Amino acid sequence: MQTDERSRRVAVVSDDLVNADAGGFDVLDVLEQAGWGAIVLPPAWYPAELSGDLLAQFAEHIEEFLRHGYDVVCVGSCEGLSAPLAALGVAMPESRTPSGAEELLEFLDQRAMPAHG
Amino acid sequence: MARVAFVAHCMLNQNAKVVGGALCRGIYPPLLRQLREEGWEIAQMPCPELTFTGLNRFWAVREQLDTLAYRRHCRRIVAAVADAVCAHLERGDEVVLIGLEGSPSMGVRVTSSDPARAGRPEWPDGAPELTPGSGILIEELLRELRARGAPEPRATGIRHTLPDFDPGAERAELAAFLRN
Numbered sequence: 240m241q242t243d244e245r246s247r248r249v250a251v252v253s254d255d256l257v258n259a260d261a262g263g264f265d266v267l268d269v270l271e272q273a274g275w276g277a278i279v280l281p282p283a284w285y286p287a288e289l290s291g292d293l294l295a296q297f298a299e300h301i302e303e304f305l306r307h308g309y310d311v312v313c314v315g316s317c318e319g320l321s322a323p324l325a326a327l328g329v330a331m332p333e334s335r336t337p338s339g340a341e342e343l344l345e346f347l348d349q350r351a352m353p354a355h356g
Numbered sequence: 357m358a359r360v361a362f363v364a365h366c367m368l369n370q371n372a373k374v375v376g377g378a379l380c381r382g383i384y385p386p387l388l389r390q391l392r393e394e395g396w397e398i399a400q401m402p403c404p405e406l407t408f409t410g411l412n413r414f415w416a417v418r419e420q421l422d423t424l425a426y427r428r429h430c431r432r433i434v435a436a437v438a439d440a441v442c443a444h445l446e447r448g449d450e451v452v453l454i455g456l457e458g459s460p461s462m463g464v465r466v467t468s469s470d471p472a473r474a475g476r477p478e479w480p481d482g483a484p485e486l487t488p489g490s491g492i493l494i495e496e497l498l499r500e501l502r503a504r505g506a507p508e509p510r511a512t513g514i515r516h517t518l519p520d521f522d523p524g525a526e527r528a529e530l531a532a533f534l535r536n
Contacts, residue, residue, distance in 0.1 A: 245371045245378035258397040267368070267388055267398070276369030276382030279400040285443060292436035296402040300365075300372065307411045309371060 246274040247353040249304050251297070251332065253315030254282040264340040266314060273347050280317060290319060298323035305329060310353045314343065360444050361396045361534075362437065363387065363454045364462040365403035367514060372403040374415050379516055386527060387454065387514060394534040396452075399440060402433050404461050404493045414477045417468045417485050418460040421492060430461070430493045431500070438500040445506060452533070455494050457513035463491035464513035486518065510536065 250270050255261035257279050270277050278300060281293045298320055304311050313320070313334035321331050337343035367387050370378040391398055405413060405421070408429050444451050457466040469487040473479065490498070494511070501508060512533050515521050 243373075243376050243378045244380050245373065246381035247371060248382065249369060249371050265392065267383060268392075271383035271385055271388055274381035276371040277400070278365075278369060279398060281399075281440065285440065289436060289439045289443060293402070293440065296407065296433060296436065299407045300403065303406055303410055304371065 246276065247307075247309040247355065248275045248347075248350070249278060249301075249309055249311045250275045250347070251278045251280060251301065251311065251313045251317050251320065253280050253317055256315040258282065262315070262337065262339070264343075266343065269340045269343050270314075270347075273344060275347060280319065283316075291323070294319050295323040295326075298327055298329070301332070302327045302329050305332075308353055310350055312347070312350065357448045357450065358444070359394075359396045359450045359452075360399055361391055361452050361454050362399045362401055362441060362509075363391075364456045364459070364514070365401055365406070366456060366462075367454065368398070368400050369403075372406045372411075374405070374413055375411070376415070377517065384514065384516070386516075386523065387530070390527065390530050390534060394531070396534060399444075401437050401462075401493075404430050404433050416460055417470045417473050418489075418492065419469060419471050420473060421460050426492065427496065430496045433493060434496045434500045437497055438504060438506070441501065441509065442504060442506050451509045453494070453497070453509050453511035455491065455511065455513040456517070457515045458486055458517050459491045459513075461491040461493045462513070463489065464494055464511045465490070466513065466515075466518065467491045 256266040281290045311332045313332050335346045366372050367384050441451050455462040455464040460468050467489045468485040470485045
C-alpha cells in the first residue's frame with residue numbers, strides 16, 4: 240500500500256499576493272502550514288494572450304481536481320479564470336481576498352474536509 | 357530586476373502528483389522557504405501529466421509518455437511557459453527553472469526509463485528506472501527557448517523522490533544554486 244500525503248485541497252492564488260506582498264503577509268506560507276496546495280496565477284502585467292494561455296491550462300487543472308472531489312478555492316483576484324472555467328462548464332470556486340493571515344486561515348478552516356476517494 | 361524561479365507544478369501542489377507520490381499535503385516546504393529566504397519570485401509551471409492522463413494515472417516511465425500526442429501536449433504548455441520566461445527576460449529579470457528529478461516529464465538531470473515497461477502495471481518498488489537525462493516537458497521547454505534564441509536558464513531539480521535523497525545536501529545545493 241502506498242502512502243500519500245495529499246490534502247485534496249487546492250487554493251488558486253493571484254500573483255500579487257504571492258510575489259508582490261499585496262496582502263501584507265505570505266499567502267504561500269499560510270497555505271503550506273494549513274496543508275493546502277497552491278496554483279499561482281500569472282501576474283497582471285503579462286500580455287493578455289499569454290495570460291489567457293496559462294489561465295486556460297490552469298482551468299484544466301481545476302476541472303480535474305473538482306471532478307475528483309477535491310476542494311478548490313480562489314484567494315485574491317482570480318477573475319481571469321472565469322472565462323476559461325466557463326468554457327469547460329465549471330463554475331468559479333468560492334473566492335476570498337483576505338486582509339490578513341488570520342482571515343485566510345479562518346476561511347480555509349471553515350471548509351468541509353474533502354472525502355478521500 | 358527581479359529573480360524569478362519557474363517551478364514544477366507539484367512543488368507548490370502535491371495534489372497534482374500521481375497517487376502514492378505526494379510526500380506532503382500541498383506545498384513542499386523546503387523549497388518555498390529557500391526561495392523566500394533568497395528573495396526569489398515564484399512562477400508555477402502547469403503539470404503536463406495531470407492534464408494528459410489525469411489524477412488517476414498510473415506511475416509511468418519516460419518511454420510510456422514519449423508519444424506524439426504527449427509531445428504535442430507538452431509543446432502546448434511549453435509555448436506559454438516559454439512566452440512567460442521570455443517576457444521576464446525582456447524585463448531584465450533573472451530566470452531559473454526548478455524541476456523534479458526522477459520525473460519522466462519534469463526531470464532536469466535525472467528522469468525515469470524502462471524500455472520494457474508495458475502491460476499490466478505491476479513492478480517491484482525500487483525497480484532500476486532512474487537514469488541520467490531530462491524529462492519530456494523540460495526537454496521541450498529548453499528546445500523551444502533555444503529555437504527562440506533565448507538564453508538557456510540555469511536549471512536544477514528537487515530530489516526528494518530519489519532513493520539517495522539527502523535533505524541537508526539538497527538544501528546546500530539549492531542555496532548555492534539560488535545564490536549563484
